[in-house]
Amino acid sequence: AGEFQMVVIGNNMGAGVKKAECIPDALKPMTVVVWNDYCPGLEKPYAALGFNRFCSRVDLKNVVPQMLGLEA
Numbered sequence: 001a002g003e004f005q006m007v008v009i010g011n012n013m014g015a016g017v018k019k020a021e022c023i024p025d026a027l028k029p030m031t032v033v034v035w036n037d038y039c040p041g042l043e044k045p046y047a048a049l050g051f052n053r054f055c056s057r058v059d060l061k062n063v064v065p066q067m068l069g070l071e072a
Helices: 016-020 025-030 057-067
Strands: 009-010 031-035 054-056
Touching: 009 016, 009 057, 016 031, 025 031, 031 057, 054 057
Parallel strands: 009 031, 031 054
Antiparallel strands: none
16 A cells, blocks of 8 residues: 555646646656647656656557556
8 A cells, every 4th residue: 555556647738737746756757647639849847847758648548558567
């Protein structure tokens, strides 16, 4: 209990940046930020905080298994 395997942050019109600021550095490699429709460049405020995984909500079903090492 109390352990996280991954964190998903919804951008939600920029509101996710405040939540992202609360994520400890140790969890950032296992965090993904999602948008309804992700386009490169939208991630800049998150990348500045040290995040490097970004996708659209529809792509999350592919990103989560990859992040957790569950790909066949």
